[in-house]
Amino acid sequence: MTAALNTVWVIFAGTLVFFMEGGFALLEAGLVQAKNTLSIVMKVLADVTVGSLVYGIAGFALMYGLSRNGWIGTSGFFLSGHFAPVAQVPIPVLWFFEMAFAVAAISIVSGAVSERMRFGSYLVFVVVGILAYSVSGHWVWNPGGWLAKLGMEDFAGSAVVHTFGGFAALAAAWLVGPRRGRFEGGENPFRPSNLPLAFVGTFILWFGWFGFNGGSTLSAFSPLIGPVVVNTMVAAAAGGLVAIAVTRVQQGVYDPTMAINGVLAGLVAITAGCAYVDTAGALAIGAVAGILVVLGTGWLEQWKVDDPVGAFPVHGVNGVFGTLAVGLFAVKGGLFYGGGIHLLAAQLVGCGAIAAWGFLVTAATLGAMRAFGVARVSAEEEAEGLDLRLHGQHAYHRGSVFSHLPEATSPGRTVAH
Amino acid sequence: MTAALNTVWVIFAGTLVFFMEGGFALLEAGLVQAKNTLSIVMKVLADVTVGSLVYGIAGFALMYGLSRNGWIGTSGFFLSGHFAPVAQVPIPVLWFFEMAFAVAAISIVSGAVSERMRFGSYLVFVVVGILAYSVSGHWVWNPGGWLAKLGMEDFAGSAVVHTFGGFAALAAAWLVGPRRGRFEGGENPFRPSNLPLAFVGTFILWFGWFGFNGGSTLSAFSPLIGPVVVNTMVAAAAGGLVAIAVTRVQQGVYDPTMAINGVLAGLVAITAGCAYVDTAGALAIGAVAGILVVLGTGWLEQWKVDDPVGAFPVHGVNGVFGTLAVGLFAVKGGLFYGGGIHLLAAQLVGCGAIAAWGFLVTAATLGAMRAFGVARVSAEEEAEGLDLRLHGQHAYHRGSVFSHLPEATSPGRTVAH
């Protein structure tokens, strides 16, 4: 009975987390130019297809297999063998839930390299990324992991998923280089092609996040489910609202793109602490996240790193903040609640290690691709759009309604990469 | 065990109801003009962000706190303190579910004022609206409420949510005034910009409605779950089908907008009675709703009230009808089933009180804004579109594919309101 109810709970939550891939695809499709829409959706599809298979063959074993000195799992490849004791659900059920997390971590990167990275090279990155994610995930979420033993707390993955993904995105965006024309003029000439689609994606991500955070109890009997869900909601609302307020003051308009990223920033930031902080803490964490996402967007501008969807400000900056916030706001052990500095120190070590790991693995991979000249598409392909050149068609065709508009001719002459 | 299963059930249902906000956003985004798309999506985002926080701070207390003479809750602010006994789930779990209802009630209004209301003023309305909703919700769903004691039955909120929201929408649409040009010519010159998006929204709303009605059992052990879900499905199908048939006869075409509104009308109408009527009753209620939504759309035209998405015909007219239909079709106590007039009278008093309350509070709020000249945007802003002027960008950019089309320049010069 207990096992059955836990299975229902984790499958429910895992299904919602899986659906977040649809959210990523639409969010990113809406934020890029129309001519690169299919390209980004196909990259997210690659995250799911390649990512889930790699996580099944090896990632899950590296993450939840028996630990070798706290650094890496060494058993459980191909979903069979011994696993560390993590949850009271069958291994296939746990795999499904955790697979959706691994795929989400990698999908964070897809947005940062959008509009210019080759598709074949991205497939290679997905393989490397999933394996690297699984290794650092082992450190925190495997009971034998070195960060777990250090006392680090990351309930649903501000560090494991978002800091890893956000810093991988930063490295990838930096090494693949900016879109041509992005930093040449004064103003950013690139504009989102379909913001309503981006909002669909945001609502799907938000919907899925209740599975992401709530399901991380891994048990339907946890008294934390209620507080986790409330904290998730409150932080997202505060993040969105504060981001809207900040841009209203800064730019004189209620900025929709930043509203989206504010909500997501609040969600990212509460992910580590949703089970440890009280509602007031969640409100504060969300509000700060709404400020940090605006600041982080400015930092990228200064560094001249081109991250078309804001993956780093949302997931990297707020992944780190959310992880540290546990050390500040946790009711048990948080600095602001009289818990001293110990937990905060563990959080700092933990998110530092994961940020560095995500950044370095990705930088090495993308750096090698860049050295071999296979990281990005040609200038001509970039100008014409990746959709037509790599994927053989446009995302949108007007058909008869707008038939006086020129329809692109079918290419298929060149070989896509 | 019982508590755990109830928690899973209510979280599942609450998550679906939360997702309905995505449905509202897309439905309304698809039904308005392209130049006001972001404006309406941002208003729905405000419903969720502002609304959830206000409901957490005070709304939930006003609704489910200990009752003062049946009129208002007086305890439980900031989610702590005493609450009326409503369900066998923890308070945070109940709050999450109920919060999604409160936010849905307010989102009904966002569509009715679309394409012309100021964003800042709308934020103020959300605060007032959530508090007012919570007060009238107290009357029916708090065991100590005066309408509950009168014997009124509103299972999932045809009155509490939809009549309240629908009559608030009517007042708001009336006081903010029609879009310029709406009633000047013969034919309605406004056309939906993106009906496929509206259909996405409708399917999301329909999907979420199974959580809305099914979850209102607040218990996984209720034998009503099956009948509730069947009645919800049947009424929605009947509503959609009848609305299609009526427009086919009236206009000679199978009208997609009215098909959408017919489905939603059927869902609204069955919401009060889904646990009390039999399948034949649900079929009849849905079918009548499909007729009423077409009639209600005509009434607005006669009254020269401009409700761009049909919020009043869907939620107001059918909220009242659905509430009264309990008095007619309830297997226990309904007039048509030999139950006499008593239940019908209670329903009549209840939905009358709630309709009046929703209308008056909103009329007072919007009336005051109108008196101070802050209810609606300027004629110039309305002509150019709220997206560009209040939100700094267009919803859609063609990018390079349609690069011969003029791209709007970035404003940000004026201050949005």
Place this chain on the structure above:
Amino acid sequence: MTAALNTVWVIFAGTLVFFMEGGFALLEAGLVQAKNTLSIVMKVLADVTVGSLVYGIAGFALMYGLSRNGWIGTSGFFLSGHFAPVAQVPIPVLWFFEMAFAVAAISIVSGAVSERMRFGSYLVFVVVGILAYSVSGHWVWNPGGWLAKLGMEDFAGSAVVHTFGGFAALAAAWLVGPRRGRFEGGENPFRPSNLPLAFVGTFILWFGWFGFNGGSTLSAFSPLIGPVVVNTMVAAAAGGLVAIAVTRVQQGVYDPTMAINGVLAGLVAITAGCAYVDTAGALAIGAVAGILVVLGTGWLEQWKVDDPVGAFPVHGVNGVFGTLAVGLFAVKGGLFYGGGIHLLAAQLVGCGAIAAWGFLVTAATLGAMRAFGVARVSAEEEAEGLDLRLHGQHAYHRGSVFSHLPEATSPGRTVAH
């Protein structure tokens, strides 16, 4: 307690399966021309509205009523009376889940006849199709059905739902005839109008498929839930990946439309065997499905049958393959696992019977409509688009942003069919 948990599980799964209708609508809306977008979405809405009512009145009885010699159910009309013992959940709960399957089967056909079939005639087809589906469903899923007794195994419906729907789609596409101009020139002149929308639809379908296959345990206590979900995920990923690889080799591009259909093909193919095969088997089945969907698309081209969304290659070809694959890959009884030929033979008989039944009933119905000249719209209506002529408006209006584009005038003069 057991009953309550099973109810929660089946309602959760059924809600996801219901949401697949939204997925079908968007997938098909994205794949057709802009001028026929509303037409196809309205056909899917008809599947849900007409289909659910017909399945409630008679379909469910024909399928799960007491069996007359294994061929047809004879009791349980209007959801009351005696039913075969199928699951440990109340009849309304089972109906909701099964209704979503029936509606899905019919929705497969809507895509195949898109852009040219009359709406009124399609409504008639839905009635016939739901009843025919229920009869052949009886053969397999009613414990008294003749195929069930023969030992055929179809866990979640590769045969019952997808083979039936796919062969009905083939017959319908063939008899309604190709779109004008489809096979006259060399290259296919038709292009998807909105591929991002098609991807939304695909992610929704994939999300819902976890309910489709997982929920088919009909019990939260089944140890099969984990394996079913893992197999579903793995087959979908393999199908998508292989289809991408094949088109990359064939056409030199990473084809998005085929990526979508590859994922769906993998899902269709694993549907029969998800509870019977191991993970390696699921991987093999998904991979083969990814090849078959490409081949099947080519077969239609050779036969000059116009199936705008690829309903037959996805559901027909892979429905048959998935059903037969049980006979090959089932751990118990599969040919490759030493089980001999018996199960494979039963599968062959089963999917042959269902394919023939789906094809013949649909061919008779559409053939009669064709004979009476009511199957398809006029050449003029087809040229102008079904949206404007049958549904009175366009799917997309640019509004003021693109106000220099010609807006279509409102028709409503003629009577739609």
